[in-house]
Amino acid sequence: MTSWPALLPLALLTAGGLVLLILEAFIKSRERTYQGTLALAFLVSSGAALVAAWDRDWTLFGGNLRLDDFGILLGLLLTAAAAFVILLCLRYVPLAGSNVGEFYPLLLFALSGALIMLLTTNLLVVFLGLEVLSVSSYALAGLRLDDEKSSEAALKYFLLGSFASAIFVFGLALSFGASKSFEIPALFESLGAGSGTEGLGLAGLAFLLAGLAFKMSLVPFHMWTPDVYQGAPTPVAAFFSVGPKAVGFAVLLRLTAPLLGEGFRDDTLRGLLTALAVLTMVIPNLAAIRQTDIKRLLAYSSIGHAGYLLLAVLAGDPEKLVFYLIVYLFMNVGAFAVVTALCRRDEERNRIDDFAGLGFTSPWLGAMFSVFLLSLAGFPPTAGFLAKFYVFSSAARKGLVPLVVLAVLASLVSVYYYLRVVVVMYMRPAPREAEPNVQSPALLLVLFLCLYGVLQLGLNPGALMHVIRRAVAVLL
């Protein structure tokens, strides 16, 4: 049903970004405390507009903007991620040297780009969103103006990212050649047997995948990830670890869900995805073992989790994939929130050794970090275990037992490096007289919500599963 409120979520985000930019020019406030609150207000109203669109199936612009339930659910996931990030920034931005007026607007623009990608089935519009998201992300990564690492991260992200975008466009061109349309369903038809354009369509699809794989940081397109996470401001890294990944998987699901079903005979796509999954599960988990920087460790861990998510794609089970993404949001943002909590004025404390004795100098912070890490490692009764269990069992049911065994062994390795951080927190003495960490209420709120999410979804995810089931029905 064509309806103008379909534009509302996007319009609110962009308006928010623009208003903040304009206010920045006129209001002379050194602390810029109003910015975070205002950004949060726009974010929440955009989220409310998304909720209002639930189950209405609104479209606009000749169907190019389509608010189906799947897009809305993932849009809400991203909105939640961005809201967490803003709450973290309320503490982080005044401390770090990144107190510039562009911070919150860029975040809102990045989110709007992600929403565009989610709320369409037209590949050209997807590309539009991808670019909005990417360009804002490049700038966000470089926002620690007085830190070389941050500038390096931005440049690296920009160079590799634009290359990936080019590959995506190339794939778009090829698939347009095959199907004479930018619509995803048309691409499926061109891949059907006997159309004479299978080869071209498949090549296009492969390039599209490569472009997306960069965003999702799948191996071997992951090289930028550790550097960017390390250099970017910590809350921004939290957003990078969740946002682009969720969007990428959403588009991937729209692209592949019918192709991995029963009707489609060609195994090329399955083979490609299997190779990606194997590499993405094995390599980062091994690379993470030797990291000494917590943000790099979390970067490799986030790549590894993308491998498990790919397993869900291969199993053709979008329901479990979305559940995993939501769980991942809580545990990963929670972990980054603890890293943010450790920041001091003009000093990010990211070395794993900085965590020594944390379990006793700040017992609650240490306990929460342990819960998030154990959840990432997949220990019951946390949500991380349940998410992994669901994905593994639907993969095993599809006959992918060797891949599941590999995934299980990969998570055994991951247990080692997650527990290494716990070892440092609890089994090494604090190096010096520990200064008390004064925490902002906003940060505590994020920590609490993430902890609640990790435990609630681990013990009783029934209601959420019901919502997810309804949302993914549009894909199948």
Place this chain on the structure above:
Amino acid sequence: MPILSLVTFLPLAGAIVLAFIPRRRAGLLRGLAMAATIVVFGLSMGLYLSFEDGEAGMQFVEHAPWLGSGIEYHLGVDGISLFLVMLTAFLLPVALLASWRAVNDKVKEFLVIMLVLETGIIGVFLSLNVFLFYVFWEAMLIPMYFLIGIWGGARRVYATMKFVLFTMLGSLLMLVALIILHGRSGTFNLLEYYRLAGSGAWLDPRLQIWLFLAFALAFAVKVPLFPLHTWLPDAHVEAPTAGSVILAAVLLKMGAYGFLRFALPLFPDAVSTFLPFLSALSLVGVIYGGLMALVQKDIKSLVAYSSVSHMGLVMLAVFSLNLEGTQGALFQMINHGLSTGALFLVVGLLYERSHTRRISDYGGLSRQMPVLSALFMIAILSSAGLPGLNGFVGEILCLFGVFRSSTLLAVLAVSTVILAAAYLLGMFQKVMHGPITNPSVRTFKDLNLRELCVLLPIIVLMFWLGLRPGSILRKTEASAALHISRVAGRSTVLVSSPAPSPSGEAGVSAAPVPAEARGSAERNADD
């Protein structure tokens, strides 16, 4: 009253309460933790008293929906799990009391972790839903990891990591096996598995082999069976006393329990293939553990290797797949928990005084500490299987069971008796007798009242179970017989006697001890 849920989750509730009490109130914290564990023990006694003797199936069953698609909240207790639960509930307060002075650092965390650990362990023994079992099985690792890693010795980080990774390797593969089992049957209900496995329309033998291997690996690491035992001495030596007690007395039993509850009855076809192999590994463990214990210089690692040896015998009895063997294994698990627990407690008491565990640093202690020396002697004799104490009954039952399945294995396994006497008495002699070589020994004080309260209940139980083994055996008999009929009903192993009817006998004499064993036990009791 949902008594099983209470027994399982009361410690966890206690841990949550403790988390909100300020850490400077150590006395209150200790008192509350102690009270919680004692209440749990009281509840488990209630469980014992109202447990129906002749009933082979599950009792006090609680069943509620949880996550859907076969994942349910399902608890129950039978003869196999009852005494393991009681052992856990009994040893937790003992361990807390034992660490009253030894743990002064981070008391609050210690108590919270001990209570969470108790919930995890009891949950493992009571779960009837395989998914729920796995949740407890894994969740229990975390507190144990902290227990060794925070309060352990010098190489604690290495030891605790090794412990976690070894266990995880096995259990993650078991998770895959669980998923496949669920895919084939559509349920995680253990009782339903039993029914299917008995009906003949079960998994094909090739799949059974893979699944059995995955389960067996998880449990063999825990027991530990011979080539997988290397984490055990490390973990024991580094763990604090309370950790060693729980580890030896209860955690190792989880492996044997896993074989009894899951690996053997669920995959009867695969069992007959691997039984000789597993028996051989157990036997190697018996002899190897004993020989290694002979040459240890550290008391704690001596006791650790004796655990490898004793658990080898238990597993040999489990794999003999007959009633005597199974009953013996169940009984011996309790014995081993008590005697090894007591040995570790004594080592802990010595360590608190001397801060060394090397055997050569001691000598002539018995003159300074006659009470400790006497109690130590009893614990050693219980562990070595002296008639009149509990160890004898268990060992003789195990050996009878093994003898009935294979004479050769039994002949070789008897060496455990000799080896145990050699390394334990040898150690006792060096530590307690002889000249005083270390001058600081003269300053040692004998046991105080608290320390006596730690050891005495265990010693009393050793005598009680040695003289009245029926108080355990009559409760386990029906379930053990049912277990045998499940496993051996389909496997090719020779089982000469049909399972006796559970309702036949009553009272102490219901213990299915073979006549000659019962006779000798009673003779010795009369002596």
